[in-house]
Amino acid sequence: MLQLVADGFIIGSVIALGAIGVTLVYSILRFANFAHGELLTWGAYLAWTALIGIVAVWGPAEPLGPFSFGWPLLVALAVSAVATAALALLVDRLLFRQLRRHGNAITLIMASFGAALVLRNLLQFIYGAVPEYYSREIQVAIRLVPRDVLGGLRITPDQLFVLGLTAVSVVGLHIFLTRTTVGKAMRATSVNPQLARVTGIDVDRVIRATWIIGAVLAAVAGVFSGLTVQLRPQLGLDLLLPLFAAAILGGIGSVYGAVVGGLIVGLAESLSVPLVGAEYRAATAFVVLIAILLIRPTGLFGERT
Amino acid sequence: MTALRVVDLEAGYEPGLPIVRGTSLAVEPNEIVAVLGPNGAGKSTLIKAIAGLVPVSAGKVLLHDRDITGRAAHHLAHEGLGFVPQTENVFVNLSIEDNLDLAASILKVPKKQRLRDLYDLFPDLARQRRLLAGRLSGGQRQMLAVARALVGEPKVLMLDEPSAGLSPKLVGIVFEKLLDVRATGVTIVLVEQNVKAALAIADRGAVLVEGSTRIVGTARDLAGDPQVAALYLGQHRGGS
Numbered sequence: 001m002l003q004l005v006a007d008g009f010i011i012g013s014v015i016a017l018g019a020i021g022v023t024l025v026y027s028i029l030r031f032a033n034f035a036h037g038e039l040l041t042w043g044a045y046l047a048w049t050a051l052i053g054i055v056a057v058w059g060p061a062e063p064l065g066p067f068s069f070g071w072p073l074l075v076a077l078a079v080s081a082v083a084t085a086a087l088a089l090l091v092d093r094l095l096f097r098q099l100r101r102h103g104n105a106i107t108l109i110m111a112s113f114g115a116a117l118v119l120r121n122l123l124q125f126i127y128g129a130v131p132e133y134y135s136r137e138i139q140v141a142i143r144l145v146p147r148d149v150l151g152g153l154r155i156t157p158d159q160l161f162v163l164g165l166t167a168v169s170v171v172g173l174h175i176f177l178t179r180t181t182v183g184k185a186m187r188a189t190s191v192n193p194q195l196a197r198v199t200g201i202d203v204d205r206v207i208r209a210t211w212i213i214g215a216v217l218a219a220v221a222g223v224f225s226g227l228t229v230q231l232r233p234q235l236g237l238d239l240l241l242p243l244f245a246a247a248i249l250g251g252i253g254s255v256y257g258a259v260v261g262g263l264i265v266g267l268a269e270s271l272s273v274p275l276v277g278a279e280y281r282a283a284t285a286f287v288v289l290i291a292i293l294l295i296r297p298t299g300l301f302g303e304r305t
Numbered sequence: 306m307t308a309l310r311v312v313d314l315e316a317g318y319e320p321g322l323p324i325v326r327g328t329s330l331a332v333e334p335n336e337i338v339a340v341l342g343p344n345g346a347g348k349s350t351l352i353k354a355i356a357g358l359v360p361v362s363a364g365k366v367l368l369h370d371r372d373i374t375g376r377a378a379h380h381l382a383h384e385g386l387g388f389v390p391q392t393e394n395v396f397v398n399l400s401i402e403d404n405l406d407l408a409a410s411i412l413k414v415p416k417k418q419r420l421r422d423l424y425d426l427f428p429d430l431a432r433q434r435r436l437l438a439g440r441l442s443g444g445q446r447q448m449l450a451v452a453r454a455l456v457g458e459p460k461v462l463m464l465d466e467p468s469a470g471l472s473p474k475l476v477g478i479v480f481e482k483l484l485d486v487r488a489t490g491v492t493i494v495l496v497e498q499n500v501k502a503a504l505a506i507a508d509r510g511a512v513l514v515e516g517s518t519r520i521v522g523t524a525r526d527l528a529g530d531p532q533v534a535a536l537y538l539g540q541h542r543g544g545s
Contacts, residue, residue, distance in 0.1 A: 181410045184403055188396040195390060198356055200382030200411035200457055 002145055002153040004270045010159050010228060012266020013166035014040075017221035018239055019246035019258035020173065021214030027190040027253035028210045029100070031108035035091065036218060037236030037243060038119035039084055043219025044226040044235055045127055046087075047073070047080035051134060066157035068137040069227070077223050081216040088215035089208060091115055116237075124233040132231040134223075162224045169220060170259050173213070177255065182209050190253060241282065242269070245289045251302025260300060264288060306370050308334045308492040309355070309461050314364035316354035323362055324350040326516035332461070337483070337493040339503035339524065342513035343536055348496040349391065351513065352463045355494075356388040357381045369460060383411050387459030387491075391466040394450035397439030401430050401449055404438050408456035419456060426485060427452045444475035451482065461492045468499040480506050500537060504528045512536060 018040055025033045054072040055061075061070030095115055099107050145153035177183035182205075189196040189206045196203055225235055232238075246265045250257025265285040272284035292300065309332040317323040324347045332338045342348050353359040355366050357378035366374045368386055376384070396404050405423060409416035424431035427448050433441075438449055447467055454462055467483070468476040480502055487493055497503035504510055504524040512520040512533055520532060527533050 181407065184399060184407045185410075187398055188407055191396055191398050192393055194358060194378075195393060195396065197378035198358065198382060198388040198390070199408050199453065200379050201407070202379050 001150045003151055004273065005267065006153055006155055006159075008267035008270030009263060010162055010266070011269055012263035013162050014221045014224045014228075014262075015239065015242045015246050015265050016259045016262025017166060017169060017217045017224070018243040019250070019262045020170075020255055021218050022243050023247040023250070023253055023255060023258040024186070024210050024214050026247065028186060028193075029096070029108070029207060031105045031112065032244070034109065034112040034240065035115040035119060036112075036214065037238075037240035038116050038123070039088055039215050039218035039236070040222035040225065040239060041123055041233060041236035042087055042119060042222070043080050043084040043215070044222030044231050045123060045132075046083045047076040047219065047223045048132055048134060048226065048231055050076035050079040050083075063135075063137060066139075066142075067161060068135040068139045068156075068158050073134055073223075073227075077220065080223060081219045084219035084222075085212040085215040088211040088218075091119075092207070092211050116240075120233060120237060127233065129233055132226075134227055134231075158227055162228055165220065166224070169217060173217075173255065176213075182206070186210060242266075242285055245285045249289050249292055249299055251299030254299070254301035257299055257301030264292075306334070307331045307367070308336070308369060309494065310365075310367040310370075311351070311355065312365040312367070314351070314354060314361060314366065316350060316359050316361045316364075318350075318359060320360075320362070324359075324516055325354055327364070328513065328516065328518050330511055330518060330521075332492055332494055334460075334492055335487065335490060336509065337487055337495060337507045339500075339507035339510040340494060340496045340513060341500055341503065341510055341527070341533070342519075344498075346513040347516040348513050349465050350516075352388070352465055352494065352496050356386065356463060358388075382457055382459075385458070385460040387454035387457060387462040389450045389454045389462070389464040389467060391469050395438040395441070395446055395453060397437070400435050400437055401441075402434040404449060404453050405430075405456050408453045411457045416456075419458065423452050423456060426455075426489075427482075443470050444472075444478060447471065447475070447479050448482065451479070451486065455486060455491070459491060461494065462486065463494040463496075465496045466498055467495070468497060468502055476502050500533070501528075 018036065021039065022033065022036050025036065051072055054075055061072050063070050095111055096108060099111055139156045139158060141154035141156045143152065143154050177187060185196065185201045185206050186209060189201060189203055193203055222235065225239070242265050246261035247258050249264060250261030268284045268288040269281040272281050276284065311328060311330040314325055314328045315323040316325040328351055340348050340351065350359055354361050357376055361375050365372060368384060373381060373384060399407065405420055409420055412419060429445060430449055430452055438446065441449060467479055471479065476499065483493060484506055495503055495507060504527055507524040509523050510527040511518050512527070514536060520527065520530065522530065
């Protein structure tokens with residue numbers, strides 16, 4: 001039982017970080033971006049490329065303490081975050097910005113489907129379909145709770161790293177949104193873009209900030225997924241529905257809702273495995289989603305209108 | 306030098322369908338000018354076009370003799386033009402403090418003193434500064450909307466129907482506050498349906514009919530003008 005909960009939190013961390021981007025884009029740019037999953041995939045692969053480059057120049061590094069990776073992966077993660085943000089800004093410049101001027105929400109949603117296809121196939125063309133790994137080091141899981149207490153709990157240091165960095169990212173984002181001018185401008189623009197403009201806020205700048213934050217968190221989520229599972233071109237596509245389930249369950253537009261929604265979806269997926277089998281785990285997230293929306297149609301943290 | 310001059314302005318939401326049709330208006334520094342007119346006359350569209358929120362297809366807008374026609378709304382806030390929309394005029398998901406703090410981010414000087422001055426002008430807001438703007442009553446919300454527009458030290462403040470949805474008592478309080486704001490050197494343009502209240506504080510008024518300025522005069526003259534009363538009673542037949 002404890003093991004399933006821990007596994008759920010690890011899957012949930014990846015989903016939560018991805019869902020933050022989905023909900024931010026929805027609340028500020030007013031459309032559901034179905035290409036967001038591809039940012040996770042690109043983030044994961046760009047980090048892998050940076051890792052190979054770093055190792056080629058500086059040579060392989062010793063793993064950091066109990067982790068399976070050394071300092072090159074942390075640098076690769078930072079490089080990937082910057083590159084994924086640049087990719088998101090490029091897609092916005094080439095596609096979404098043009099459609100924002102003349103199109104409507106449906107046009108943008110359909111365009112995001114197109115962007116997802118292009119990004120996924122481009123990635124598969126460049127990297128191929130064979131799964132990759134950041135490290136092939138075998139990690140020994142640490143026993144945190146003995147087997148006779150609720151089935152016990154074993155967790156790898158890499159998984160602890162994922163949980164820790166997710167918590168740091170969420171706290172960092174909270175501070176950013178509540179304490180900085182850009183963060184407050186993002187919250188203001190999400191409720192009233194026209195008022196934001198007459199208040200002197202450059203909404204285009206806010207939109208750029210939204211893409212950058214969403215893409216950075218997507219890159220982190222992608223790397224976490226690659227670190228705890230493996231790198232596959234379908235990584236983002238497989239996570240797309242859970243990301244949207246988490247964002248809707250938490251209350252679309254709410255960052256904190258996306259985090260809680262991500263953890264709930266992760267837990268639902270993990271806890272359902274002994275009951276329905278691993279092949280139906282994704283479906284359970286939707287059962288939870290439907291159940292919560294029946295009770296609270298605006299999601300857990302959504303505004304009632 | 307006029308504070309705000311509108312010359313033969315044409316503006317509308319759809320290309321080829323102007324709502325404002327050749328409107329002209331001149332507002333002197335430190336004046337309160339009420340823009341009046343029946344429903345659908347184009348009053349709100351006029352000030353939204355001045356504020357950069359509605360596309361301008363012809364004519365000019367000059368702010369202290371500088372051409373600001375068609376400039377983006379966020380630039381105009383930096384140029385010294387404040388705007389209070391009729392509805393949804395505060396950020397309901399931010400506290401009073403954050404509403405004002407965000408508006409102060411356009412200031413080039415330290416914002417602490419400016420915020421202190423505003424809290425002096427609006428002591429009710431100062432007392433509840435941590436409160437979420439969405440929890441404020443209609444009158445308090447209107448005060449915050451005015452304060453938010455004033456933070457950036459505008460030379461000209463435009464308000465779209467600040468009395469809308471307020472009780473007569475609150476209208477009196479809000480309009481009295483506008484006189485205090487004028488006393489700080491701000492020029493005010495007021496779009497209003499509440500003719501009596503608007504003309505009570507205005508120096509001059511302009512009556513818009515079907516998108517163009519029909520009557521301009523002092524507030525006292527307009528208050529006693531039977532033509533203005535006729536327009537509001539729906540007796541207008543398209544030419545006078």
